[in-house]
Amino acid sequence: MWDERFAGEDYVYGEEPNVFFAEQLKTLPSGKMLLPMEGEGRNAVHASKLGWDVVAFDASSEGIKKAQMLAKSQHVTFDYHHATAVDFNYSHEAFDAVALIYAHLPPEERVVMHQGIVKALKPGGVMIAEVFHPNQLGRDSGGPKREDMLYTIDLLKQDFAGFHVLYSIETEAVLNEGEFHRGQAFVTRYVAQKPE
Numbered sequence: 001m002w003d004e005r006f007a008g009e010d011y012v013y014g015e016e017p018n019v020f021f022a023e024q025l026k027t028l029p030s031g032k033m034l035l036p037m038e039g040e041g042r043n044a045v046h047a048s049k050l051g052w053d054v055v056a057f058d059a060s061s062e063g064i065k066k067a068q069m070l071a072k073s074q075h076v077t078f079d080y081h082h083a084t085a086v087d088f089n090y091s092h093e094a095f096d097a098v099a100l101i102y103a104h105l106p107p108e109e110r111v112v113m114h115q116g117i118v119k120a121l122k123p124g125g126v127m128i129a130e131v132f133h134p135n136q137l138g139r140d141s142g143g144p145k146r147e148d149m150l151y152t153i154d155l156l157k158q159d160f161a162g163f164h165v166l167y168s169i170e171t172e173a174v175l176n177e178g179e180f181h182r183g184q185a186f187v188t189r190y191v192a193q194k195p196e
Contacts, residue, residue: 031096041067090116
């Protein structure tokens with residue numbers, strides 16, 4: 001499905017970074033960042049331009065091709081791996097930040113990825129998330145059509161237990177991120193820090 005979605009010339013979620021992600025990066029010193037399920041590369045390119053050392057992965061080879069084209073056009077590079085969220089090798093305490101931008105998975109795969117992220121973050125490292133909330137069901141502005149693939153603050157608190165919550169909100173938002181994220185939406189925004 002993702003190869004099919006990413007196969008056209010247009011960037012289906014746009015070429016600009018997610019707004020919440022970009023706002024959060026303004027508050028952090030640059031370091032090493034992991035971007036799971038990064039698709040066509042808009043967030044990786046933005047972070048790279050700000051001086052972050054970015055590692056990303058995605059299961060879609062078409063998405064990776066598009067991301068590499070976008071990076072080239074913006075004169076940046078980042079390390080992009082062809083991997084699923086379950087197969088990716090989460091290095092131990094390697095990253096200063098991880099961002100989950102609409103990285104939705106069925107529960108069993110979600111748990112594996114989130115455990116991998118806990119392992120991969122350095123002590124003091126920050127996890128940033130903007131994801132669709134269950135209230136998104138029935139809206140045509142994007143996201144999975146399965147409730148068990150949509151995330152609440154409580155679910156993220158459970159998956160990242162012990163992290164210090166820096167910011168959390170479940171809110172209405174107007175999305176303007178390419179063809180597939182457009183219009184009134186309901187999202188969960190969450191920032192948490194791994195204990196030192």
